Amino acid sequence: MTVTRRGETLELAVLGLLHENPMHGYELRKQLNLVLGRGRVLSYGSLYPALKKMLRAGFITEHVAAAPVPAKRATRARSGAAKTTTTGAVSRRQRIVYELTPAGDERFAKLMSEAGPAAWEDDDFGVRFAFFGRTDREIRLRILEGRRARLEERLAHVRRDLLASEGAPTTNSYAVELARHGLESVEREVSWLSDLIAAERGEGRHEGQDGPTVTGRLGKPETT
Amino acid sequence: MTVTRRGETLELAVLGLLHENPMHGYELRKQLNLVLGRGRVLSYGSLYPALKKMLRAGFITEHVAAAPVPAKRATRARSGAAKTTTTGAVSRRQRIVYELTPAGDERFAKLMSEAGPAAWEDDDFGVRFAFFGRTDREIRLRILEGRRARLEERLAHVRRDLLASEGAPTTNSYAVELARHGLESVEREVSWLSDLIAAERGEGRHEGQDGPTVTGRLGKPETT
DNA sequence: GTTAGCATGTAAGGAGTTACATGATTTT
DNA sequence: AAAATCATGTAACTCCTTACATGCTAAC
8 A cells, every 4th residue: 555664664674784694683773873863762672573573574584693702802701611501612691593584685675676665754764764775866856856855844844834933823932933943953964865855966977886975064073 | 670661752842833833734744843853753543542541541632623814825816706505615624733731831841840861862862952942951961962962872883983993804985975974963062062061151241131142143134 | 687689570551643634815 | 716824623543652570691
């Protein structure tokens, strides 16, 4: 019925992340929080059932794995002395690692290529953007431009309502200030998008091997 | 059980808006979209049931009213010539106007004074901020500071996850850029809050009659 | 030794969306 | 004449959160 169903967003995000590398739930969630953005924090009550569903659908597989030795600190804390665990290797905390199946891979590609109107909405956009590394430039541009148009539409709408509300008997300055601030941050996102679009277009000809097309603002600030 | 229940946000927003002036559903929704912020658009499927619930609770009353003459355009378009409507005055489209009862007034005051942790969350914060005009400075400060702390906590969390993800085998530049952009806009909100807090503190002594305490950034840009 | 973080789940419930229904009025 | 906007609702459904339940491991 509906062109692009809600709820596929989470699925897409999981597929995308697992495509990069296998992960267990707990870590997956942390990555999802970044990718889903807006400071949203996904609950386990959402994540695990979703994973189960994807398992049933055959998009992912699970297998129990031992957590790798904590690396950094492991050098010092208790050298030999394996407790009393049956297996020779120190039985670490168990975790369930999820991995993409070929079917999941296909599913991911399919969802990514369907860049319908839902892709310009907040969450969906964030997820699709996060996986631009594996998206054709044509689609990248479509999404970026669609998103920008969507935001501009939003701006127009809000500005309109804001003007209308100024005619009201009681003008609430705080509400106006709030709306103004909101407007400003949307405007900022629009210009961010414009930069990205320009960069994407600029790279047009010599497009090729290296991942991200962004140049202007990208790059880690001062981390080494 | 829970300190401040979800779902009270919409109720609070409606109470606050109706406190300013009576309104019908359609208009209420527009105002709510401003106050709820983030470009969220509330559906009627949420609004009307909520209003019904508040009616039952006795916080608001409804009464049918005729829409006022469209005002602006009415001056030119057809001067005298009232169509053929039975009533002397041109029978306008009917609308249901909602008004606050004394009980609703009380309810609003009560909810506003309970500025618990829920008040620093996105939606709740926006609503409370919008009604700062009728909030004590003490509470205003508590909310502003709580909100700022909440955001800073969020920042720390995201930055932590971001660093951790950089150690991953596959570093996804787009995801990083997305997170960076998100971070930036949260940082901007923090400084906005800091300005507001400073302004709020500055006005400390000669606090009094005029509504908003904000001075630095407020004021319509170039409208008139 | 206690707190904080790691790790995985389930059940119940709520809040809100979508889709459906319907119709008047205004603007182009 | 058509399209947009105004205006009010309901029913089904879905996604997600909250609260519960459990236990290991690292750091202070």
